[in-house]
Amino acid sequence: MEAYAVISACGSQVKVTEGETLRLEKLAGEPGSEVVFPKVLLLSEGGKIEVGSPYVAGVKVVAQIVRHLKAKKIRIYRFKRKKGYQRTLGHRQNHTMVLVKSITRG
Numbered sequence: 001m002e003a004y005a006v007i008s009a010c011g012s013q014v015k016v017t018e019g020e021t022l023r024l025e026k027l028a029g030e031p032g033s034e035v036v037f038p039k040v041l042l043l044s045e046g047g048k049i050e051v052g053s054p055y056v057a058g059v060k061v062v063a064q065i066v067r068h069l070k071a072k073k074i075r076i077y078r079f080k081r082k083k084g085y086q087r088t089l090g091h092r093q094n095h096t097m098v099l100v101k102s103i104t105r106g
Contacts, residue, residue, distance in 0.1 A: 003046070005103050007061050008039040016061055016100045026094035029065050035098060037061040043103070058105050063098040070094055 004017045010025035027035055040059040043050045050056055076089040 003103055004044050005040050005059070005061055006042040007037045008041055008055075009037050013041060016063075016103070018100055018103060020100045021066065022063070022098050022100065023095050024098060025096070026068065027065065027096040027098070029096075031065050031067050033065050034101070035063050035065060037063065040103075060104060061100060062102045062104065063100045066097040066099050068094065068096050 002017055004015055006013055006015050010027070014022060014024070016022065029035060038055075038060045040056045040061060041052055041054065043052075043056050043059050071093040074091045074093075076091070078087045078089075079085055
């Protein structure tokens with residue numbers, strides 16, 4: 001059984017395994033640099049599950065930034081009928097692609 005962890009990253013909870021590539025909200029750092037996620041909520045190793053309250057002590061997830069990218073553009077259209085009010089807005093969310101290198105204790 002493969003080890004996995006649930007981490008708190010960028011305001012959301014994400015299930016991660018070693019070698020997995022994730023798409024998270026924009027993180028500070030250059031491609032190739034490492035990021036450490038110390039907030040591990042749950043850890044599963046060999047069928048044994050350890051749940052933190054709120055975090056599992058001494059466990060961290062180390063990942064490497066692969067690249068920065070943007071999501072597809074979202075179009076927002078607003079109008080008020082019979083008033084001649086129209087407004088079009090757009091938004092592209094920034095994301096960071098990370099590769100999970102290890103889930104370690106200590």
